[in-house]
Amino acid sequence: xxxxxxxxxxxxxxxxxxxxxxxxxxxxxxxxxxxxxxxxxxxxxxxxxxxxxxxxxxxxxxxxxxxxxxxxxxxxxxxxxxxxxxxxxxxxxxxxxxxxxxxxxxxxxxxxxxxxxxxxxxxxxxxxxxxxxxxxxxxxxxxxxxxxxxxxxxxxxxxxxxxxxxxxxxxxxxxxxxxxxxxxxxxxxxxxxxxxxxxxxxxxxxxxxxxxxxxxxxxxxxxxxxxxxxxxxxxxxxxxxxxxxxxxxxxxxxxxxxxxxxxxxxxxxxxxxxxxxxxxxxxxxxxxxxxxxxxxxxxxxxxxxxxxxxxx
Amino acid sequence: xxxxxxxxxxxxxxxxxxxxxxxxxxxxxxxxxxxxxxxxxxxxxxxxxxxxxxxxxxxxxxxxxxxxxxxxxxxxxxxxxxxxxxxxxxxxxxxxxxxxxxxxxxxxxxxxxxxxxxxxxxxxxxxxxxxxxxxxxxxxxxxxxxxxxxxxxxxxxxxxxxxxxxxxxxxxxxxxxxxxxxxxxxxxxxxxxxxxxxxxxxxxxxxxxxxxxxxxxxxxxxxxxxxxxxxxxxxxxxxxxxxxxxxxxxxxxxxxxxxxxxxxxxxxxxxxxxxxxxxxxxxxxxxxxxxxxxxxxxxxxxxxxxxxxxxxxxxxxxxxxxxxxxxxxxxxxxxxxxx
Numbered sequence: 267x268x269x270x271x272x273x274x275x276x277x278x279x280x281x282x283x284x285x286x287x288x289x290x291x292x293x294x295x296x297x298x299x300x301x302x303x304x305x306x307x308x309x310x311x312x313x314x315x316x317x318x319x320x321x322x323x324x325x326x327x328x329x330x331x332x333x334x335x336x337x338x339x340x341x342x343x344x345x346x347x348x349x350x351x352x353x354x355x356x357x358x359x360x361x362x363x364x365x366x367x368x369x370x371x372x373x374x375x376x377x378x379x380x381x382x383x384x385x386x387x388x389x390x391x392x393x394x395x396x397x398x399x400x401x402x403x404x405x406x407x408x409x410x411x412x413x414x415x416x417x418x419x420x421x422x423x424x425x426x427x428x429x430x431x432x433x434x435x436x437x438x439x440x441x442x443x444x445x446x447x448x449x450x451x452x453x454x455x456x457x458x459x460x461x462x463x464x465x466x467x468x469x470x471x472x473x474x475x476x477x478x479x480x481x482x483x484x485x486x487x488x489x490x491x492x493x494x495x496x497x498x499x500x501x502x503x504x505x506x507x508x509x510x511x512x513x514x515x516x517x518x519x520x521x522x523x524x525x526x527x528x529x530x531x532x533x534x535x536x537x538x539x540x541x542x543x544x545x546x547x548x549x550x551x552x553x554x555x556x557x558x559x560x561x562x563x564x565x566x567x568x569x570x571x572x573x574x575x576x577x578x
Numbered sequence: 579x580x581x582x583x584x585x586x587x588x589x590x591x592x593x594x595x596x597x598x599x600x601x602x603x604x605x606x607x608x609x610x611x612x613x614x615x616x617x618x619x620x621x622x623x624x625x626x627x628x629x630x631x632x633x634x635x636x637x638x639x640x641x642x643x644x645x646x647x648x649x650x651x652x653x654x655x656x657x658x659x660x661x662x663x664x665x666x667x668x669x670x671x672x673x674x675x676x677x678x679x680x681x682x683x684x685x686x687x688x689x690x691x692x693x694x695x696x697x698x699x700x701x702x703x704x705x706x707x708x709x710x711x712x713x714x715x716x717x718x719x720x721x722x723x724x725x726x727x728x729x730x731x732x733x734x735x736x737x738x739x740x741x742x743x744x745x746x747x748x749x750x751x752x753x754x755x756x757x758x759x760x761x762x763x764x765x766x767x768x769x770x771x772x773x774x775x776x777x778x779x780x781x782x783x784x785x786x787x788x789x790x791x792x793x794x795x796x797x798x799x800x801x802x803x804x805x806x807x808x809x810x811x812x813x814x815x816x817x818x819x820x821x822x823x824x825x826x827x828x829x830x831x832x833x834x835x836x837x838x839x840x841x842x843x844x845x846x847x848x849x850x851x852x853x854x855x856x857x858x859x860x861x862x863x864x865x866x867x868x869x870x871x872x873x874x875x876x877x878x879x880x881x882x883x884x885x886x887x888x889x890x891x892x893x894x895x896x897x898x899x900x901x902x903x904x905x906x907x908x909x910x911x912x913x914x915x916x917x
Binding site: 272279280281282283334341344345347349350351352353354355356357358359360362363366367370371373499556565566567568569572 | 909
């Protein structure tokens, strides 16, 4: 039976979610073979996120049945207050299943999604939000420019060409180094990359003094939750490979797919090539007089004693 | 860079959720005071759920900023594969805030919710499903007759069925033991309990199936169809545990034209925050031998020292009672505040 009043009823205010939820999906089922460097990649991803993100945000990590070592790392980060919401899934529900969870449950108005093999650079979120604000029809903004098939951005082009206040430019705006960095991370050879680079161009839009490239990718993007929620549920029969439907549906629904002009995130893949030192910023925890062990112990004793006396 | 192909793309199947998903919210900020038995009670909730549920289900536990010991216990359950989804929230985002997660995200067709101090009895699911099947317009079905109408007579969804020949309305007089048990669960004083014995509960019967249900449902435990759950979020969530926020669930469900219903017999029991010999006896019956069992010695009644008896008299004095409550709440806030 209930004795006394639940003290939770005396909590007048609970912390409100930040406007932005940064969400990551992790899946590292073992630390060998393809995933041999998986934990190091994850640490690099999280470290760079904490280091490079100055805007307030809540971090949500959905772990899709990773191995014990990865769970331990995530639980420790959650304990330190560096992950606000940690979801541990005992089964791999697929990337689509994880997206279904995140896109519906994430408490922020804006969701900045990322795979867990991404390196974040300073300014990635600021620039993504700036583009979302300048292009209200934007559905997703990836924080690095890239060249993707036109089939996924026909709506973006169509919209841009109809807007008198949008400047549309076509040309080779992406530097070779920036282009190469991304395609190499996908396992493409440099020779193949050179052929592609020479045969394709970029489209740049400018509105209200803010420029963005036409294109986006589902490995990392920032999007309004209200738009993402329109596309759930995603198919979740397979762990991966069905998420391209987000790109297709977003384009079909007429939303813009854009990227920043600068490479503010980097796809790491499953191995660190030496250029990315693991960033590990110091934990930030609240410091409070009531957290001092002796004071806390004494107060807990008093608290407990009052309860016993009051409800005897 | 990517080296090799991701094995996850090899076409392996992803997990397909069960038809039924059950969620509970845990908030045990310390193991003192009000919460001194909460961890043990949580164990009983999960164990009774496991023992008394006849169908496969996915279990989601939402931890709302509990203490390290409670999280360690949940981790242990998770590692033992007794929890399918464990959500750890750094902060207490309130009961309604946690509901927002649960109702928005659980992929199951039917979403069962229970506070983490509910004891499940065999048959709870069958009885709930029987009501859900007989009343497809049900938005919330509890496995215990509902005695307290949080909407205070404002609910209108069931009124649409008046005049429909398939349904009849009537009174249900629960047996005295059912009322006794309900009052025990909520720790009701005689004054609060008295009206429950004096008036019947409103009931509705689906003629064709011969299924009768009590009109009204409880926030403590219920099943909500996913299709309804998705339409009620987001609920306002700015406080820890206030009826003003949690009852917005009821209003939204009613506005959708969905019924609040409950079973005539109590298939769940509100354990609250203390373990009594009566409860322990029942826990023993529900939870099969060999799983989590209570240790009677731990819960024997301690003898009171003289100073404590004096202190008890003092705090019950109207003059000091309020100050004591304020001090208690202040300490709670100081020890567990998020700021």
